[in-house]
Amino acid sequence: MSTSINYEDKIPNNVDLSSDRRLQRALEGWQPKFMNWWGEMGPALETHGVYLRTAVSVGRDGWAHFDHVNVPDYRWGIFLAEPKADRRIAFGEHKGQPVWQQVPGEYRADLQRLIVIQGDTEPASVEQQKLLGLTAPSLYDLRNLFQVNVEEGRHLWAMVYLLHAYFGREGREEAEALLVRNSGSPDSPRILGAFNEETADWLAFYMFTYFTDRDGKYQLGTLKESAFDPLSRTCEFMLKEEAHHMFVGTTGVDRVVTRSAQLIREHDTLDIGKHGGIPLDIIQKYINFHYTVSLDLFGSETSTNAANYFTAGLKGRWMEERRKDDHQLTEHGIQLDRPNADGTWTNDELSALLALNLDLRGEYISDCQSGIKRWNKIMADAELDFRFALPHVGFNRHVGMHAGFHITPDGSIVDEATWQKGRKKWLPTSEDLAFVRSLMHPVYERGKIASWVAPPTNGINNKPFDYEYVYFH
Numbered sequence: 001m002s003t004s005i006n007y008e009d010k011i012p013n014n015v016d017l018s019s020d021r022r023l024q025r026a027l028e029g030w031q032p033k034f035m036n037w038w039g040e041m042g043p044a045l046e047t048h049g050v051y052l053r054t055a056v057s058v059g060r061d062g063w064a065h066f067d068h069v070n071v072p073d074y075r076w077g078i079f080l081a082e083p084k085a086d087r088r089i090a091f092g093e094h095k096g097q098p099v100w101q102q103v104p105g106e107y108r109a110d111l112q113r114l115i116v117i118q119g120d121t122e123p124a125s126v127e128q129q130k131l132l133g134l135t136a137p138s139l140y141d142l143r144n145l146f147q148v149n150v151e152e153g154r155h156l157w158a159m160v161y162l163l164h165a166y167f168g169r170e171g172r173e174e175a176e177a178l179l180v181r182n183s184g185s186p187d188s189p190r191i192l193g194a195f196n197e198e199t200a201d202w203l204a205f206y207m208f209t210y211f212t213d214r215d216g217k218y219q220l221g222t223l224k225e226s227a228f229d230p231l232s233r234t235c236e237f238m239l240k241e242e243a244h245h246m247f248v249g250t251t252g253v254d255r256v257v258t259r260s261a262q263l264i265r266e267h268d269t270l271d272i273g274k275h276g277g278i279p280l281d282i283i284q285k286y287i288n289f290h291y292t293v294s295l296d297l298f299g300s301e302t303s304t305n306a307a308n309y310f311t312a313g314l315k316g317r318w319m320e321e322r323r324k325d326d327h328q329l330t331e332h333g334i335q336l337d338r339p340n341a342d343g344t345w346t347n348d349e350l351s352a353l354l355a356l357n358l359d360l361r362g363e364y365i366s367d368c369q370s371g372i373k374r375w376n377k378i379m380a381d382a383e384l385d386f387r388f389a390l391p392h393v394g395f396n397r398h399v400g401m402h403a404g405f406h407i408t409p410d411g412s413i414v415d416e417a418t419w420q421k422g423r424k425k426w427l428p429t430s431e432d433l434a435f436v437r438s439l440m441h442p443v444y445e446r447g448k449i450a451s452w453v454a455p456p457t458n459g460i461n462n463k464p465f466d467y468e469y470v471y472f473h
Contacts, residue, residue, distance in 0.1 A: 003059035003082050012077030014058060015161070026164050027078075030175055034157070037179045038072065042126055043149055045133030047071060049471035050146045051460065053244075055079055055154075058237050066461045068471060074150045078161040081236035089227040090320050091327035092313040099229040103166050107312050111228055112167050114314060116174050117191055118219065119159030120181060122152045124195035125208070127183035132205055135440035137450035140459060141202065143469035144248045148209065151241045158234045166230065193398065194293045201436045202453070203278060206252030207290035210371055213245040215297045218318055218364050225316025250371055251456060256283060257375045258454040261382035270386075273435060276451035280386045282436065285428045288391045288409060291368060296399040298361040301336060306356040317356065318363045329353040339394060339405045343413040365393065396427065444472065 005014045010028055017024050049068035057063045058081050087099045103111055126149050136142035156178060163171035181188045189196045194215075199208050220242060224235040256278055263277035264270055273279055299306070309315040310329070317323060325332060332352035337345045352359070368390055375388045391409035394402035406419035409426055428436075439452045447466030449455050459465050 004057045005055060005077065005079055007056075007075060007077075012075045012079075013161075014079055015165075017078065020165075023165055026172060027161065030160060030164070030172075033176070033179055034076070034153075034160075035072070037123065038126075038153065041123070041130060041182060042153070043071065043129075043133050043146060044131050045136075045142075047133075047142075047146075047470050048473055051143050051463070051467070051469045052147055052150060053461070055237075055241075058082060063240065071146055071150065074153075076150070076154050076157050078157055079154075079237050080230065080233040083229065083233060087229060087232075089313045090225060091316050092227070092311045093328070094227060094313045095327055097227075099227050099232070101229055103228060107228075107314060108167070110309060110312065110314055111231070112163070112171065112174065114223065114309070115159050115162050115167075115231065116178070118223065119156060119163070119174075119178050120191045121195055121216065122155040122159065123178060124181075124183045124190040124192075125199075125212075126152050127190075128195065128197070128199040128208070129205060132199065132202065135202065135442050136444070137202055137440075137453050138443050138448065138455070138465075139446060139467075139469040140449075140456060140465055141252075141453075142444070143460065145205070146470075148245050148248060151245070154241070155238050158238055162230060162234060192297055194297055197293060200433065201440050202252070203256060203283070203286055203436050204290070206249050206256065207286050208249070209245050210249030210253055211287075211290040211294040211368065212297070213242060213249060214367060215294045215364060217242050217246060218360055218367075219297075221318045222315045222360060225320040227313035250374070252453075253283075253371065254374060254378065255454040255456060256452065257378045257388075259452060261378055261384055262454065264384060265382055276439065278436060278439070278452050280388075281425075282428065282432050284388055285426065285432060287372075287388060288396065289427050291390055292396040294364075295361065295393060296397060298364065298400075299357045300400045301358045301361075302350060302354045302401075303357050304354065307351075307353045310353065310356055318360055329356075334358060338401055339407065339413050345413075361393075365390070391426070444470070 052069045053064040053066050056065045089097050160175045163175045183190050184196045220235045220239050224232050226232045260277045263272040263275050267275050329352045333349045334352045334355040336348050338348050372388050392411035394407035395409050397403050406414050443450050455465050
């Protein structure tokens, strides 16, 4: 199979789509519905050319081409990473057997559900970010927003291809439903809670691409291990694209923190709101909110579903093949702190097989710490003694064993009155959100940037910051 992508077809692909006329017709029938969805739910800001990267190859090097593209003309397509010769199942009860090229009947429903849930998150974030272009702080940021949006659109295509190619009529119906549900809709919301939250300002966008897209990285990483080879190869290529989305989040928060530090030094006060900057305590509250909403995406600490998916070979652990154990987990344990109604904590031992969500969440949390370290280094370099922190894993949780408890950012279990009193110190208030929104004035001039964020250290694809990333006429 070729590693390059065929752009001659109506739907660009590297899966030899034209050799399966029925599948090609079905996907060509879905395409106008996707374009209608994009027109209705995609970016509200009209542009005449955005400097976007388009995948041209799935190989190790040189996989992207950069040029100005009119966003609705972007060539969304179906790209799977190269197959690995003689790939074997790395975990679970089928460990050592050849991977599957077709869906085994007994796992059909479970695999379909995993693909639908992953697929549902992709268009959701485009919907959440629909209005952000209207308040972009610079052309560079506007370009990054559109890059994230078109790639989330392509990730939707990736999952829709699997549904159409391997799940028959039910798969086709699920592919239709992915365009019917909408983020925040009262009647047909997206499946997962975080994808129904509003992303109303650019600080929220940076936090979303840092914390929530990072959850996406870990979920895709577990599916990349799947014994169902087409899913594995699809996720492997999606991870390449996802890396840029997290880069947008990491450097976005870096730049907000940098600018806030500059304003604090310049005006010798932490109260930088009146000087057009975002105060550090508001940044911390945004961290608290987006991190905890993203933790909920990992599900319950103990999960028989996750255990069954692992045993069946459908979904592995992060970096499964690098783990130094039997990859079956029948005799392994894991420690867990459980909250009690009397305000104390109990340490339990769980079977590792039942605690796979906890294992994945642990990997995610240590990755999130790397951002906190970066932002604290910016504070230290500016000789400011403020430090950011991730709140306790039980804080502000609505899923799993911490839901229903009132846990402070430092991990104390308190009563509801104490929690409600502290809440405005810990989570963004309506006043905080209104203040951040008040700073969101669009800056569409080349080389100019909004007051509340520092320019990036580098442009995109070796272009300078003041390059014309977006054409408006």
